[in-house]
Amino acid sequence: MAIYNSCPICNNSFVKEKIYTDKGHFYEWLTCEKEHLKFSQVIVDSNKLDTFSITLSLNPLIRVAWLLSTKEVFIAKGDLNYIMNHNSNVNIPYIEPDFSNYEKLLNKIKTYSLFL
Ligand SMILES: [Zn+2]
Numbered sequence: 001m002a003i004y005n006s007c008p009i010c011n012n013s014f015v016k017e018k019i020y021t022d023k024g025h026f027y028e029w030l031t032c033e034k035e036h037l038k039f040s041q042v043i044v045d046s047n048k049l050d051t052f053s054i055t056l057s058l059n060p061l062i063r064v065a066w067l068l069s070t071k072e073v074f075i076a077k078g079d080l081n082y083i084m085n086h087n088s089n090v091n092i093p094y095i096e097p098d099f100s101n102y103e104k105l106l107n108k109i110k111t112y113s114l115f116l
Helices: 080-084 099-113
Strands: 015-020 026-032 039-044 048-058 061-067 072-077 089-092
Touching: 048 099, 072 099, 089 099
Parallel strands: none
Antiparallel strands: 015 026, 026 039, 039 048, 048 061, 061 072, 072 089
């Protein structure tokens, strides 16, 4: 899976944030802020794609995240602090993160989120 150089949904350039860990590794958050933080990707040590996430709704906050190393997808609801503490994460079956057809991807996610 390729690292995106620009937002795969709207082609906007990313806002970059680098976070160093205590073990000398670093995470880069690349976020498209054009559409209310709709898309972000996390890269580890410049070259390893770790996570994709999209925001489905701002109020209430609903985010979908793909953990690429373990092929997990989860939907998180609630405020950001609640989500970061993983209290509200619900795993759904793996869906390929194909952003080339965003509407189709959203429809697949919505099908699963109906059961939450
Ligand atoms: Zn975008």
